[in-house]
């Protein structure tokens with residue numbers, strides 16, 4: 001029997017071959033990314049190319065009409081999905097105006113010692129927080145024995161990273177060199193951005209320091225209760241990547257190891273940049289874990305590094321929320337970047353809600369952005385989030401691990417990111433595909449083998 005293909009057969013075979021190639025690449029990449037659930041689901045997708053590849057060899061009535069109909073539909077659907085089309089209606093950017101009192105954040109509240117002056121003054125000002133905080137303090141606590149994910153090696157490693165950043169705390173406030181070099185803002189900006197990347201940053205941007213970037217009052221250690229008096233003109237924000245494999249097991253111990261490590265890396269880059277600026281004669285301050293005087297995601301958004309998503313974290317173009325942010329403020333002459341406004345990210349977060357569905361602490365809202373004292377934004381319930389941390393012992397990170405924007409920075413996922421940016425329809429299609437391939441509520445991945453095998 002000979003096969004003499006006519007035009008519909010050739011179209012069908014071509015579409016089948018292209019679809020096969022796409023699914024094959026998806027299977028290989030998923031395997032390389034250790035996304036074994038996605039590998040299984042992608043194998044099911046092979047049915048589509050198989051259909052196109054098999055039909056030309058069959059013989060049934062109206063075969064050519066069927067072939068042309070299916071091929072036309074698939075081609076049209078593909079074109080519609082990749083065409084730029086954005087409904088911007090009802091998505092606005094909002095400027096922030098409220099200042100946050102650092103004493104209200106959980107890291108500050110959890111450290112208040114019963115009977116201390118700070119304890120008395122805080123709860124006399126905020127009696128409504130006392131009961132919640134006492135309940136949290138009764139839990140095992142972050143990085144503690146008795147917590148769900150306690151693991152001696154993993155918690156000791158995470159603690160070591162946090163202690164290393166803490167060692168920087170005594171070296172933050174220093175005077176600049178006495179001779180201020182007269183520098184060109186463009187040249188210095190270019191140098192700082194390149195140097196930050198050489199030091200390990202993924203991206204770096206600059207904004208003017210705004211009032212709402214800084215805490216109203218500070219809430220850590222010897223600064224406790226002081227007004228924030230930071231009067232620098234500019235803020236340099238940069239991001240460092242959180243390793244995907246370490247985050248995949250979230251909320252297990254590798255998450256907090258990775259958090260500690262990246263806070264340490266961000267801290268070391270920030271210390272370097274601040275020291276460099278002082279060496280050339282300009283005031284500067286590194287904002288690092290435990291000693292931020294600014295609210296890093298707000299600074300980073302205004303410095304053009306990303307948009308604020310449903311979980312309140314910075315959503316960066318190629319790594320989504322899978323980053324940590326470092327900030328340096330300074331009076332050195334610099335050129336600023338345009339702030340980010342990404343209606344596509346806000347639109348996707350509106351429909352996605354995967355982080356909210358997967359959050360073990362039920363701390364992420366399913367609603368649209370809300371009016372929080374006049375600022376329109378998403379904000380997580382920090383008490384519920386932190387409560388979960390004090391039980392599980394890590395900083396959880398489940399939301400970051402499941403976010404569709406957190407996939408690796410590679411050709412396939414960047415193609416999807418481009419589609420998410422381009423098209424309202426593509427976003428809806430991509431969300432369905434993400435749920436299909438990775439699961440709506442994916443089970444946590446394994447702790448990386450190098451950790452398991454060495455313990």
Ligand code: SF4
Pocket residue numbers: 309310311348349350352353354355356399402403404405
């Ligand atoms: S998981 Fe979905 S809703 Fe949550 S931040 Fe990521 S994209 Fe937005």
Ligand code: SF4
Pocket residue numbers: 311358359360361362363364380384385386388389395396397398399400
């Ligand atoms: S870190 Fe965990 S508990 Fe906190 S918001 Fe994210 S998923 Fe929820």
